[in-house]
Amino acid sequence: MNLEQLEAPIPDGAPHGVWSINTDRLSDGEFAVAGVRVSDIAKEFPTPRYVLDADDARFRARAWKEAMDHAFADLAGAHVYYAGKAFLSKAFARWMYEEGLHIDTASEGELRTALAGGVPGDFCGLHGNNKSRAEIELALEQNVAHIVIDSLAELEFVNRVAEDLKKIAPVYLRLTTGVHAGGHEFIATAHEDQKFGLSVSTRVSHQAIARAAELSNVDLIGLHSHIGSQISATEGFAQAAQVIFAERVWAHEQGIEISEIDLGGGYGIRYTADDDVPPNPREFARILADVVRKHVSESGLPAPLISIEPGRSIVASSTLMLYTVGTVKDVAIDSGLRTYVSVDGGMSDNIRPALYEADYTAAIVSRDSDASRTRARVVGKHCESGDIVVRNVALPSDVKAGDLLAVPATGAYGRAMASNYNMLPRPGVVAVENGTLKELIRSETINDLLSLDQD
Numbered sequence: 001m002n003l004e005q006l007e008a009p010i011p012d013g014a015p016h017g018v019w020s021i022n023t024d025r026l027s028d029g030e031f032a033v034a035g036v037r038v039s040d041i042a043k044e045f046p047t048p049r050y051v052l053d054a055d056d057a058r059f060r061a062r063a064w065k066e067a068m069d070h071a072f073a074d075l076a077g078a079h080v081y082y083a084g085k086a087f088l089s090k091a092f093a094r095w096m097y098e099e100g101l102h103i104d105t106a107s108e109g110e111l112r113t114a115l116a117g118g119v120p121g122d123f124c125g126l127h128g129n130n131k132s133r134a135e136i137e138l139a140l141e142q143n144v145a146h147i148v149i150d151s152l153a154e155l156e157f158v159n160r161v162a163e164d165l166k167k168i169a170p171v172y173l174r175l176t177t178g179v180h181a182g183g184h185e186f187i188a189t190a191h192e193d194q195k196f197g198l199s200v201s202t203r204v205s206h207q208a209i210a211r212a213a214e215l216s217n218v219d220l221i222g223l224h225s226h227i228g229s230q231i232s233a234t235e236g237f238a239q240a241a242q243v244i245f246a247e248r249v250w251a252h253e254q255g256i257e258i259s260e261i262d263l264g265g266g267y268g269i270r271y272t273a274d275d276d277v278p279p280n281p282r283e284f285a286r287i288l289a290d291v292v293r294k295h296v297s298e299s300g301l302p303a304p305l306i307s308i309e310p311g312r313s314i315v316a317s318s319t320l321m322l323y324t325v326g327t328v329k330d331v332a333i334d335s336g337l338r339t340y341v342s343v344d345g346g347m348s349d350n351i352r353p354a355l356y357e358a359d360y361t362a363a364i365v366s367r368d369s370d371a372s373r374t375r376a377r378v379v380g381k382h383c384e385s386g387d388i389v390v391r392n393v394a395l396p397s398d399v400k401a402g403d404l405l406a407v408p409a410t411g412a413y414g415r416a417m418a419s420n421y422n423m424l425p426r427p428g429v430v431a432v433e434n435g436t437l438k439e440l441i442r443s444e445t446i447n448d449l450l451s452l453d454q455d
Ligand SMILES: *Cc1c(COP(=O)(O)O)cnc(C)c1O
Pocket: 083, 085, 086, 127, 226, 228, 229, 230, 264, 265, 266, 267, 309, 310, 311, 312, 313, 412
């Protein structure tokens, strides 16, 4: 039975189940990913392990690409940049490129990974609020599509580096629109106490636009806005877009033509069955295209090329984190007992619960159980009481050491934010593609960690 259909039947557009589209529960109760039993995966690639359903990630990438191409067909078209910071490996970058996506990078390491995966430089963008000279040089040498400028100082810096290399840097200016969103709400603020971007409300944006037009080694091609992450409401995107378009009109009035607009990422997903179903890519694309169409007809300016930068909404749901259960312990709490289920990883492979109190769900995936459900908390093996993997989940009361336990929707900001806390080697990522296993990133070994030690 397909879990996707069980949990969230969405006939139109991308699926929004909690598990990847090819995760099934077999008739004997064991889970399989793209036809491979989790016990077989764990035999070849021991836990803890990120298991990525390749077809799922490609499907979601394609859903965004098709939705944007369709919605912007009568305008100037659209590019989809996969936000590589969510998860990146050479093969994964290549898959995104094969699906027609560009890749956003935010460091030399991310850019080099995309390039090494076979993504051409001009299909990459470079972000970051504190880029090094080496990063800017690499971006220019590789002819990236654009460098997103985050400050007035950086505008001058990029111009100088480009001059040294006898290049013209294609740049976007990242503007802070005052619109912030996250979870299910968005807020609009006049003053922004955060590190990113050039403020619209204080007119620093105007200063930057005017200065960029003056500089001889930058080519101001676009304006950029990113309002936050894990957003399931559409109003924030529309509101931020309107602020950006007003800046484009202002630039036009100064004789400065801006032909591209990047509306960022942050599209929400479901981590648990309690989360709302977010709009699907087609709905998001249609809403963005409506705002662009209105801007074009009101301003009389030519339609801009639009970009978006989804990360989480492409990769998160593709991946489950596979653990082996160890110690199981009942702890008395006010309202009875809570079963603490320890697994062989934790905050080092998924920091999001500790960092953002992020909620996940979990299931025993190596077998079925008729046992009653118990109130459980899945915890890791680290020396922190905040080392929580899943705060609250109903698990079979016969959960025991040796069971395989999976946490879905761990593809974004899981491996990417992993650490070696407690000298744990970071788990590898194995992809399942039509019944075959392909290792994307191998697990670290303790020898890898010791090899860094220079004693
Ligand atoms: C993090 C980030 C993204 C991707 O965000 P998701 O929530 O993963 O879609 C896109 N653009 C910028 C500038 C970002 O910082």
